[in-house]
Amino acid sequence: MDVVVCLKRVPDTEIRVRFADGATMIEPEGIKYIVSPYDEFALEAALRTAEASGEGRVTVMTLGDESSQETLRTALAVGADAAVLLHGSVTMDGLATAKALAAELKTRDEPLVLFGVKAGDDDQQQVGPMVATLLNRPCATNVTSFEVRERVVRCDRDVEGGTEVVELDLPAVVTLTKGDFELRYASLRGIMAAKRKPLEAKDADRPEGRLTVARLAHPPESAEGRIIGDGPEAVPELVRLLRDEAKVL
Amino acid sequence: MADVLAITERRGGKIRPGAHEVIAAAASVAVGLGGATHALVLGGIGVGDEVSHLGSFGADLVRVGEDAALETVVPETYAVVIAEAVHSHGYAAVLFAATALGKDLAPRVAALLDVPLASDVTRAEVEDGRLFCERPIYGGKVIARIEFEASPAVLSLRPNAFGTNGSQAGGRVERLVVAVPEAVRSRVVGFRAAESGSVDVSEASVIVSGGRGMKSAENWNVLEDLRDALGPQTALGASRAVVDAGWRPHGEQVGQTGKTVSPTLYFAIGISGAIQHLAGMRTSKIIVAINKDPDAPIFAIADYGIVGDAFEILPALTAQIEQLRSES
Numbered sequence: 001m002d003v004v005v006c007l008k009r010v011p012d013t014e015i016r017v018r019f020a021d022g023a024t025m026i027e028p029e030g031i032k033y034i035v036s037p038y039d040e041f042a043l044e045a046a047l048r049t050a051e052a053s054g055e056g057r058v059t060v061m062t063l064g065d066e067s068s069q070e071t072l073r074t075a076l077a078v079g080a081d082a083a084v085l086l087h088g089s090v091t092m093d094g095l096a097t098a099k100a101l102a103a104e105l106k107t108r109d110e111p112l113v114l115f116g117v118k119a120g121d122d123d124q125q126q127v128g129p130m131v132a133t134l135l136n137r138p139c140a141t142n143v144t145s146f147e148v149r150e151r152v153v154r155c156d157r158d159v160e161g162g163t164e165v166v167e168l169d170l171p172a173v174v175t176l177t178k179g180d181f182e183l184r185y186a187s188l189r190g191i192m193a194a195k196r197k198p199l200e201a202k203d204a205d206r207p208e209g210r211l212t213v214a215r216l217a218h219p220p221e222s223a224e225g226r227i228i229g230d231g232p233e234a235v236p237e238l239v240r241l242l243r244d245e246a247k248v249l
Numbered sequence: 250m251a252d253v254l255a256i257t258e259r260r261g262g263k264i265r266p267g268a269h270e271v272i273a274a275a276a277s278v279a280v281g282l283g284g285a286t287h288a289l290v291l292g293g294i295g296v297g298d299e300v301s302h303l304g305s306f307g308a309d310l311v312r313v314g315e316d317a318a319l320e321t322v323v324p325e326t327y328a329v330v331i332a333e334a335v336h337s338h339g340y341a342a343v344l345f346a347a348t349a350l351g352k353d354l355a356p357r358v359a360a361l362l363d364v365p366l367a368s369d370v371t372r373a374e375v376e377d378g379r380l381f382c383e384r385p386i387y388g389g390k391v392i393a394r395i396e397f398e399a400s401p402a403v404l405s406l407r408p409n410a411f412g413t414n415g416s417q418a419g420g421r422v423e424r425l426v427v428a429v430p431e432a433v434r435s436r437v438v439g440f441r442a443a444e445s446g447s448v449d450v451s452e453a454s455v456i457v458s459g460g461r462g463m464k465s466a467e468n469w470n471v472l473e474d475l476r477d478a479l480g481p482q483t484a485l486g487a488s489r490a491v492v493d494a495g496w497r498p499h500g501e502q503v504g505q506t507g508k509t510v511s512p513t514l515y516f517a518i519g520i521s522g523a524i525q526h527l528a529g530m531r532t533s534k535i536i537v538a539i540n541k542d543p544d545a546p547i548f549a550i551a552d553y554g555i556v557g558d559a560f561e562i563l564p565a566l567t568a569q570i571e572q573l574r575s576e577s
Contacts, residue, residue, distance in 0.1 A: 013505055013525050017390050026391070037506055092395065093365045094356070120505065122386045122393075124368045126356035129324075133360035138325055138435035141353040144499065154438075158500060159349040160260075160449035165439035172434075178499055178506045210398040211365035214381065217392050219531065225549040231557035232565040238537065239569045241553055246535045248455075248514045249573060 001053040001148060002110040003046040005080065006101055006131070007039040007062045008090070009071040010121040023216045035071050038116025041176040044183050046114050047079045049148060057081045059110065063088050063100050063204055076194035077186035083197070088204030092122055093211040098130035100206035105135060111170040112153065117142050117177045125175075132173035140166045144179035250339040251284030255308065256331060258350055259292055259322075264299065267346045267452060269306045273414040274373060274406055275344045276307040281375025282341050285309040289334055289425070291327060293320030300422060306413070308420040314427040322350060325435045328357035330427045335362060340401045342380060344373075347405035348451070355405045364399040369509065371410040371532060388505055388528025408452050409511045410532065443500050450484040450501055455514045458486030458503055458530070462519020462540060462559060466496035471563045472518060478570040479514075486510070486530075488520045504529035518559050522547025539563070 011017075012032040020027040035043075043060065050056025060075040061084040062068045072083035088100055105113060113135075115128035125141075132139030140146075140155040144163070147154050153172050157164040168174070186194075228237050243249040255275035257268035268288070276286040288308035290300045297313045314330055331354065335343050343358065345351035347369045359366035371392075372383040380402050386393050443449075450456055457476045459469060469485070476483045487497040489504055503510055504526040515533035520526060522538070522545055530536070531550060538551035539559050548554040555562055 011387065013388055013528065015387075017387055026387070092367075092393065094368075095359060095363075095365045098360065120388075123384075123388075123509070124366070125352050126359070126366050126368055129353060129356040130360040130366075133328070133357045138433075139357070140435065142349055157349070160452055162440055162442040162500075164437060165441070167436045167438050169434040178502070180499070209365070211367060212396045212398060213393050214396045215394040216386075217394070219385070219389060219392050225551060225554065227543065227548055227551075227554040227556060229555055231555070232561045234555045234557070235562060235565040235569055238553055238555060238566065239573065242514070242535070242537070243573065246514075246552065248535050249570065 001049060001056045001112060002059070003049050003056060004059045004061055004105065004108065004110045004113045005039065005042050005046045005075070006113065006115050006127070007043070007060050007071055007075055008036045008119045009033050009062065009064055009068045010036045010119055013037070013120060019216050024213050026216070033067070033071070035074055036116050036120040038118055038120065038177060040116070040183055041178055042114040042116045043075055043078060043080065044181060045146065045176050047184070049112065053148070059084060061101065061104065062086065063090055063097055063206065065089070069199065072199055073194050074186065076197045076199070077190040078184060079190065081197060083199040085199065085201040086204035087201060088206040091209040091211070092124070092213055093209035094124045094126040095130055096207050096209045098127045098134055100204040101127070102131045102134035103205040105131065111172070112148070113173045115173070115175040117175040128173055128175035135173070137171050137173050138168040139173040140168055141175045142177050143174050144177060145181070146174055251279070251282040251341045252338065253279040253282065253284055253286055253342045253344065254335060254340045255286065255288045256343065256345045256351070256354070257288050257290050258346060258348060259290070259296070262299070264290065267348060267408050269413045270408065270411050271344050271346050271406060272306045272308050274411045276414065278342055278344070278373055278375060278380060282378065282380070284341060287312055289314070289331065291319045291330060291427070293317055297422070297424065311420050311422045312425040313422060314425040316427050316429050318429040319427070321437050323433060323435055323437055324350070324353045324357060325433050326429055328354055328361060329430045332358045332361035333428065334425060335401060342402040342404065345405040347407050351405045355403060359403040362401065362403070364401060364403055365397065366403045366405070367395050367397070368405045369407045370404045371407050371511070373404060373406070385532060388524065389531040407509070407511050407532070409454060409513065443498065448482055448484045450486045450503060451508045451510055453482055453484035454512050455479045455483040456486045456503070456510060456512045457483060457516045457518065458488065458520060459491060459518050460488035460520030461490045463491070468560070469497070471560060475516070475563055475567045475570070478567045478574065480574070488526050517547050517551070518563065520547055521545045522550065
């Protein structure tokens, strides 16, 4: 079965953030970028689905600027067969992103579209189900594993207090979170092969964003790393502080 | 219209406690916008009888949609019903809880209404008649202040970040006529309950989290003892290293690729404090760190730290908290 995986290029989790443009964006200079960690789960799930069906093709797709080519090439090196780069800006407005992706997906006929449950940078957790709604397809979010049986995909969703099992009729959209499987990484051979795999670039059909960042700020310094003592002798003081100062006991 | 709608959640035949928080936040936004606070409750036949008390959480009007097709929460169906309720009344803002369900429903509702969504918001306020919200990005390293350029504003609120208002106001209850979609292509076919305690880590007001410093899965009993002493609203959490090692289930993982939590009190036991862990818990109100290594990064964000062996410190802590509880 053919699968599309929508990916996002995001700053590495470990970066130090500096602000630019009147503190409405982060300074992009000197930042290392990665494939959003949740999208790696989606890619792995897609590769497994294609392999299980014997003749599936995995296409990776992203909305972004020219630098997102690198993200797509990484996914091709890991094992995807083809890539689509939609040229356009990505902002906090997930619906604008979803519209650009949905416009492209409408022209394609893969029965399964996968996303990471959220992007590692703005943590919005919304583009997947928005795309599903725009395409009028069923969707399951926060899925740890799924299985395709004929025209149905059966998903395990991680919800409060347990696992919910949901069945979707294909075509469908699924967003992935961490599951009980190992990720594969790019081999040297994969990296070489990726250079010859098809990467199609085109302009995105993306509307203006309507969710604006008025200002970015560092979180308030909550604590100054207050070490109150060593070993069990410090316990009475901790309990006193929790009760009388923090008032949380 | 300046009215604000709070979407409430039910589970196991009951309104979830987090609904009070969403209604309280909706009420505060509604005051700023000069509108009324409405709460929406959807469910199967008989749900109307459960909710007569809901007005006392601060909603002026509780709108109840009752239909056999709403007995099980199928987001595909719920999203259509919610979007229609929002559209027909013309709300200024719609608030969800950023629970597993809320994070699934809100994007669908926003897409159906053709408006953007601000997810996992930690603060919402009205200034000069305009709604702003704040939400953490880049794993909590940055707080973004967001403005909406479309109406209604749709938000999902991080659980425990807003609190309740203790309102005793009594609202009216009104039946909402719902038209459920017929061709539904998704079905909830089962649920497997997690083995660990009753409160999920993402909803708990107190969390006891263990890391690699706990040395083995068998040692979790000392964390369970502390959890039990702290009361029923306490959940266990875990670092990624511990989940990757198979000591604890993924459902307990806090941090990036796990859950984002915002409890009143967070205990980090034997957790060094990698950035990906901090991403999931740094908005906790009070953070207590217990670690052998005085240079562990977790101490830099902890309100209170104790350096030392968790296996010596925890039994003493548990005993003192038990004593405190028995006195009160």
